[in-house]
Every structure is written in C-alpha cells, then in structure tokens.
Amino acid sequence: MNDIQSQYVKNILAGVCTNLKGCGAAFAPSNIALCKYWGKRDAVLNLPINSSLSVSLGHLGTRTEIRLRDGDVASTTGLVEATSPSLDRRSDVPVAFVAKGKHQTNYFDPHERTAHLAGNLPHWRQDGCLYFVTFRLADSLPAGKLKELQAEKDIWLRQNPKPAKGSEELAIWQDEYKRLFQDRVDGWLDAGQGECILGKSEVRKVVEDTLLHFDGDQYRIDSFVVMPNHVHVLVAPLKDYLLSDIVKAWKSYTSHVLVKRFGIQSPVWQKEYFDHIVRSPECLEKFREYICDNPKPLLHWRDEDVASTNLTEARLFVEATSSSLDRRNDVPVALEDTVYLNGQLQQPDSSFALRITAFLDLFRPMLGDVAFDVRTENNIPTAAGLASSASGFAALVLALDDLAGWGLDRKQLSMLARLGSGSAARSVYDGFVQWQAGSNPDGTDSFAEPLSKPWKEFRIGILELSSVPKPVGSRDGMNRTVETSELYKIWPQQAAVDLETIRAAIDAHDFPTLGKAAERNALAMHATMLAAWPPLLYLQPETIEQIHKVQRVRADGLEVYLTIDAGPNIKLLFLEKNEAAVASAFPGLQTIKPFE
Known part of the structure; x- marks a missing residue:
C-alpha cells in the first residue's frame, strides 16, 4: 500500500467522518448493500501534460459493482436508499x-x-x-392496442380452453398464452411508446x-x-x-x-x-x-485507462454518460476480496485483481477489516484503447461512497478516483471536463473540473477496429515514452499549445480548429511513442487504412477529424449536419451525441 496515497484518502474522508475509526459505521448489517455504478467513457482530444481535453462516448464503457463481504454476515435486510445527495439518478438509466x-x-x-x-x-x-x-x-401503448389484444385473447380462450391442472398440455398452453399475449405487451412497453416522461430523473x-x-x-x-x-x-x-x-x-x-x-x-x-x-x-x-x-x-457502461503514474499534464474531456446504482442485500460469506471481469472470476494474483485490491487497500484503514466483491463488465474491448479502467475506478469510488454513506462531492470523488487510474479523475462528470494534474509527484492533488459550455451539434463516431488487448498497457507505455523517447522532450510545450487551441475552439464552437488540433495531437502522441525504446506501436493495419480514409474524405469536402487513444481504435469527430454523410462513408460507425 502506498502510505502517501493512503494518508491522502484519510485527509479527504476526514472532512466527512468526524471519527475516522467510525467511518465504516454504514457497513453495519442493516446497511450492507450492493452498489452498481456506470462510469464514463471518453475520446481524448489532447494528450496529458498540464491540461487536456476529451469527449464522452455515451453508452460505451463499463459497469462496476461492489458489495461488502463479511465473514460474519451472510445476508441482511431492508431497502437501502441513496445516502449521498451528490449522486444523481441519471435521466436515462x-x-x-x-x-x-x-x-x-x-x-x-x-x-x-x-x-x-x-x-x-x-x-x-x-x-x-x-x-x-x-x-x-x-400513452405507453399504441391507441387501441389493449382493446384489440383483449378481443383477440377472448377469441383465443374460447377456441383453446385451459387444460386441466397437472395435464401434459397445460405447460404448452401456458407457453403459448405467454407468447401471444404477455410477451407482446412487454414488447410494446420495452419499445418505449409515448413520451416516456419517467425517463427523466x-x-x-x-x-x-x-x-x-x-x-x-x-x-x-x-x-x-x-x-x-x-x-x-x-x-x-x-x-x-x-x-x-x-x-x-x-x-x-x-x-x-x-x-x-x-x-x-x-x-x-x-x-x-x-x-x-x-x-x-x-x-x-x-x-x-x-x-x-x-x-x-x-444501462450505459463505460471504462478507460490512458494515463501515466507520473502525471505531467491535465486534460480536458467531454463526458456525457450515465451512472446508476442497484442496491441489493444478498451478501455472500467471504473473507477476502473477489474480483470479476465480464462475468469471469479473476485469479487473486492476476494483474486486474491486484490493481483493484490495491486500490481498495487505500480505504480499508478507514473502513475496518472488510472484504469486497467487485464485478466489472465491459461492452467495449478491454485494454484496446477504448477505455478499460478510468471510468471503472470512477464507478468503484462512486459505489464506495454510496455504500459507506460518505456523501463526498464530485471534486473529492474525482481526486480519489485518480488514485486508481491515471485518467479516472475526469470520469465522475458529464460534459466537457478539464483535468488538472496538480504538482505532487504522486498525483494526489490531481482532480477534474466540469466546463459548462455545451455543444449540442457535436458528434463522435466510434470505429471499433480491434478487440485484442494491447501488448503494453497505457500506464507502462507512457512511462516508457517519458523515460526513453527523444520526442517527448518537446511534447509538454506542444501539448500546452494544443490545449489552449482546443479550449478556445470549444468556447467559440470553432469546429475546424478543434478537429485539426485534436487530430494533430493524437498523431503526434503516437509518433512520440514510436520514438520510445523499445518502440510502442499501438496502431494496426486497419487503423492506418482508416486514417488514410479520413484524410481522403476530408479532402473531398467532408468535415471530419479523428482522435486515437493508446490503442488501435479510432474516434471520429464531426458535426450534426454531416452525421448522415459520415455514417455512409464509414459503415458500422457508432455515433454518439454527447450533449443529448
């Protein structure tokens, strides 16, 4: 355990816990809960140095669950309600x-x-x-549907009387009845008929x-x-x-x-x-x-990891995704942490489990001798440059905060999430977000702040080209680049210029300037990594092909730009007016509307 980081956690929690030894009081059997949170997945607009930008990718990402596991408590009772007023129930979840x-x-x-x-x-x-x-x-069902269904059901029941209880025909009859009537109603409902006003939080x-x-x-x-x-x-x-x-x-x-x-x-x-x-x-x-x-x-799931242990930059991002929680009280008996990824139990000595456990260790001095069950599911490739831990750690912090009832504000949550993943500080917010790196060597004073400037016409397209995990993780790759790449010596100055350019472009809604700066920054980042030793090449042949295609269609007059994180997959940047044309040029594109 990092003693400096652990003390940093204590300092933050001291503001909400008058008695740190009692900080785990919310873990009494009557309050044990399972908390689910969905973190935020984004597209980076410029690489970290002292400030940077990214844009949210909507429903893409990771769902993270955490539940308390205590050898003395096998189950608990009662409905556990939200204890943190700072955590919204999002409008679409x-x-x-x-x-x-x-x-x-x-x-x-x-x-x-x-x-x-x-x-x-x-x-x-x-x-x-x-x-x-x-x-x-x-208005949840089409007009006249229920009356029509009831008439159809009356005719069917007259023609197909219910078989006697215990007969072999009864199960077949019940399945057919469910298919013809109950399942159809459920399908109409799930299709989202009407105004769907209950979708607003x-x-x-x-x-x-x-x-x-x-x-x-x-x-x-x-x-x-x-x-x-x-x-x-x-x-x-x-x-x-x-x-x-x-x-x-x-x-x-x-x-x-x-x-x-x-x-x-x-x-x-x-x-x-x-x-x-x-x-x-x-x-x-x-x-x-x-x-x-x-x-x-x-449900909207997200996750990412794109940053280094040695922070040399803050970043600016756009986050526009959803978080949610599901509280249950079926707590299994266990004495040590268990970690699942996409439904698979991870070995305790696996890199994924060790990283999660090390993060939880930072909180255990304040919570007592407790163990946790953590479950993460990705609907995007893990460790493929499409965000596989930043929002996961943000979700983990959100769940811990709710489970313990600390009521931390977003800035505090951002600071804590940063200790788990280099990019997680931003993932507790929606919209444009600016990440400040801070000055401490371990990054413990790093946090993100939201920007209030919406851009409703802004669009992001996801080109998922590979789901294969990258051979070198983002954290290790960044450290190698900082230590061995000659091009990195000029990187901080250029990144600072790109940041100011992109920030001004957002304020002015100057899309060409933003797109050009973001694309140039992304390609320069990969060039800087190529100059490391051993060289880091995250781009695949399919990536290079699509980069050329973006340049061709832009030369033909279609205003579209790209950004690439530390991986092979591409994010396209364009405006609403070009949405149809971009979708036609790039079949299979997943289009995200960050501000809707």
Missing part, C-alpha cells in the same frame, strides 16, 4: 430496488379463500399475498419516493423499477389495506404532482393495471429477476 428477506413472504394458497374482482382486467385477491404489479403511462424520483413513502406502514415493497413508460412493483398489502386502493393512491398522488410541478398532460396513467399473485418461491425469484433485468437495455 432506471434503478432497480430490491429488498430481500425483510418480511416473511406469503405465497398463494389454493386452499384458502380467494376473491375475484370484476373489471376490464381480471384481479385475484388473497389476504397476505405478494403481488407483481404493472401500471403504465396513459426528476419525474422518476417522484414515483420512486411515492412508492417508498408508506412502505412498512400500509404495505411492504419487495422490489420495484420505474421504467421510462411503466412501473413494475412487487408489493404485499398489510392488513386492512387493499391492493386496488394502494395502486389508486400511487397513481392519484403522482398524477397530481407531475401535472402541477412539470405541466404533464392529464391523464398521466392508464386506468387499469396488471397484477399477478406470487404463487411460489420460484415464481418470486422470476419476478425479482425480471425487475432487475428490465433496465438492462438502457
């Missing part, structure tokens, strides 16, 4: 809340009294049971807070997720409270607030709702899994 084991679960008993409530949709009731409830925005929060308001008083919530145009809830009404009244109250109150506060047009919700009685433990787990998996198509 729903959050699944799960609270297992809080109360005894009562399942449907066919021998007990059951009520059938009449209405446009069937509702079965049995006292004390848990229900899977879905209610939707008024401030709107979604109204619904989330309403669901939780009477949890434990009128009902108990097992799990829920608020999607952009519908809500799923696992809920058990308490004695003397009816499910229909509970759902009506949810809809009535949220409608009143959303219409008054946000001017949303009434009616907000569809009149009816769907519910299913939970019949068995297997059925409960299936519903829980559905709730947790429902947001997955919308």
Whole structure:
C-alpha cells in the first residue's frame, strides 16, 4: 500500500467522518448493500501534460459493482436508499430496488379463500399475498392496442380452453398464452411508446419516493423499477389495506404532482393495471429477476485507462454518460476480496485483481477489516484503447461512497478516483471536463473540473477496429515514452499549445480548429511513442487504412477529424449536419451525441 496515497484518502474522508475509526459505521448489517455504478467513457482530444481535453462516448464503457463481504454476515435486510445527495439518478438509466428477506413472504394458497374482482382486467385477491404489479403511462401503448389484444385473447380462450391442472398440455398452453399475449405487451412497453416522461430523473424520483413513502406502514415493497413508460412493483398489502386502493393512491398522488410541478398532460396513467399473485418461491425469484433485468437495455457502461503514474499534464474531456446504482442485500460469506471481469472470476494474483485490491487497500484503514466483491463488465474491448479502467475506478469510488454513506462531492470523488487510474479523475462528470494534474509527484492533488459550455451539434463516431488487448498497457507505455523517447522532450510545450487551441475552439464552437488540433495531437502522441525504446506501436493495419480514409474524405469536402487513444481504435469527430454523410462513408460507425 502506498502510505502517501493512503494518508491522502484519510485527509479527504476526514472532512466527512468526524471519527475516522467510525467511518465504516454504514457497513453495519442493516446497511450492507450492493452498489452498481456506470462510469464514463471518453475520446481524448489532447494528450496529458498540464491540461487536456476529451469527449464522452455515451453508452460505451463499463459497469462496476461492489458489495461488502463479511465473514460474519451472510445476508441482511431492508431497502437501502441513496445516502449521498451528490449522486444523481441519471435521466436515462432506471434503478432497480430490491429488498430481500425483510418480511416473511406469503405465497398463494389454493386452499384458502380467494376473491375475484370484476373489471376490464381480471384481479385475484388473497389476504397476505405478494403481488407483481404493472401500471403504465396513459400513452405507453399504441391507441387501441389493449382493446384489440383483449378481443383477440377472448377469441383465443374460447377456441383453446385451459387444460386441466397437472395435464401434459397445460405447460404448452401456458407457453403459448405467454407468447401471444404477455410477451407482446412487454414488447410494446420495452419499445418505449409515448413520451416516456419517467425517463427523466426528476419525474422518476417522484414515483420512486411515492412508492417508498408508506412502505412498512400500509404495505411492504419487495422490489420495484420505474421504467421510462411503466412501473413494475412487487408489493404485499398489510392488513386492512387493499391492493386496488394502494395502486389508486400511487397513481392519484403522482398524477397530481407531475401535472402541477412539470405541466404533464392529464391523464398521466392508464386506468387499469396488471397484477399477478406470487404463487411460489420460484415464481418470486422470476419476478425479482425480471425487475432487475428490465433496465438492462438502457444501462450505459463505460471504462478507460490512458494515463501515466507520473502525471505531467491535465486534460480536458467531454463526458456525457450515465451512472446508476442497484442496491441489493444478498451478501455472500467471504473473507477476502473477489474480483470479476465480464462475468469471469479473476485469479487473486492476476494483474486486474491486484490493481483493484490495491486500490481498495487505500480505504480499508478507514473502513475496518472488510472484504469486497467487485464485478466489472465491459461492452467495449478491454485494454484496446477504448477505455478499460478510468471510468471503472470512477464507478468503484462512486459505489464506495454510496455504500459507506460518505456523501463526498464530485471534486473529492474525482481526486480519489485518480488514485486508481491515471485518467479516472475526469470520469465522475458529464460534459466537457478539464483535468488538472496538480504538482505532487504522486498525483494526489490531481482532480477534474466540469466546463459548462455545451455543444449540442457535436458528434463522435466510434470505429471499433480491434478487440485484442494491447501488448503494453497505457500506464507502462507512457512511462516508457517519458523515460526513453527523444520526442517527448518537446511534447509538454506542444501539448500546452494544443490545449489552449482546443479550449478556445470549444468556447467559440470553432469546429475546424478543434478537429485539426485534436487530430494533430493524437498523431503526434503516437509518433512520440514510436520514438520510445523499445518502440510502442499501438496502431494496426486497419487503423492506418482508416486514417488514410479520413484524410481522403476530408479532402473531398467532408468535415471530419479523428482522435486515437493508446490503442488501435479510432474516434471520429464531426458535426450534426454531416452525421448522415459520415455514417455512409464509414459503415458500422457508432455515433454518439454527447450533449443529448
């Protein structure tokens, strides 16, 4: 463990923990949680020296999860709510809340009294049971779809009576019924019909807070997720409270607030709702899994590592991605850290696991003798110049902060994230970000600051040319370049000039100047690495081919520029007006809108 860095962590946390020995108090069994965060992936606009720039790549990146692992605690109870007001629930990422084991679960008993409530949709009731409830925005399904579906279902049921319980035909009938009716409704919902007002964080929060308001008083919530145009809830009404009244109250109150506060047009919700009685433990787990998996198509994952241990520059970046967290309380028994990458358990002596564990070691003096379970998933190639650790460490810091309830501000989070990855300081922000390197040799006073200048027409295109991990990591490559490249001697001065050029171009929305400076800086960076010994060549034949292509189409009048991190993959820079032309010229391009 680096004693200087560990002391630096203590100094930051001392501002939020009056008693450092009690800093891990939030890890009491009632507060143990699993936290998921999505860090930010970017495209570098200039190489680090004293200041630099990059641009966010939207949904590309890494999801990082962390949970506390304690040999004395195998499970815990209760819904763990956000403890850090500085961490937003982002507008495009729903959050699944799960609270297992809080109360005894009562399942449907066919021998007990059951009520059938009449209405446009069937509702079965049995006292004390848990229900899977879905209610939707008024515009969440195409007009007339539900009526059309109900008519089709009535005809199908007359033609295909439900087989007797226990018969071989029953399972086939149930699968067909689900395919024809339930799956179609789910497909319509997931397609994002309507305005999807619940996709906005401030709107979604109204619904989330309403669901939780009477949890434990009128009902108990097992799990829920608020999607952009519908809500799923696992809920058990308490004695003397009816499910229909509970759902009506949810809809009535949220409608009143959303219409008054946000001017949303009434009616907000569809009149009816769907519910299913939970019949068995297997059925409960299936519903829980559905709730947790429902947001997955919308989740934005990111990660990167492009910097050196010896900071000689700050950088300016554009970050425009999403972070999210998913709190669970199913904490497995363990006595040492476990680290997963893309679902694969990493050996404790692997470079990836050692790096994660070393970072967590910086916090253990303040948290006590605890172990963690860390899980990272990339939807981009790892260690291929498309960001495979910076946002991962940022996500790890965000999760630690939420798990421990420190409530650190973004600057403090940025400073801590930097200790894990050379570029992670920037990855806790959205939009344009400027990274200041600081003056300490170990980089402990390095942090990033957001710039408020949006550029809605700005576009980034990802040309993923290789998923093969690079033979030399960014950190080692930068150290080798600093120590052995003769060209590096003139690099700091040139990088400082590029920074000022790009910063001024952003302020003026001068795209040609920005693009030219960013491309020149990226190519100069690779030339500087080629002059190291042994030489560092991250570019592949496909990379060179695409560099030539960018130059050709630009000569033909298409305004597009490129930037390349320490890897073979290319990021294209262009404006909205040229989006179609660039996409046509570069098939397979993934286009990102950083400010939308």
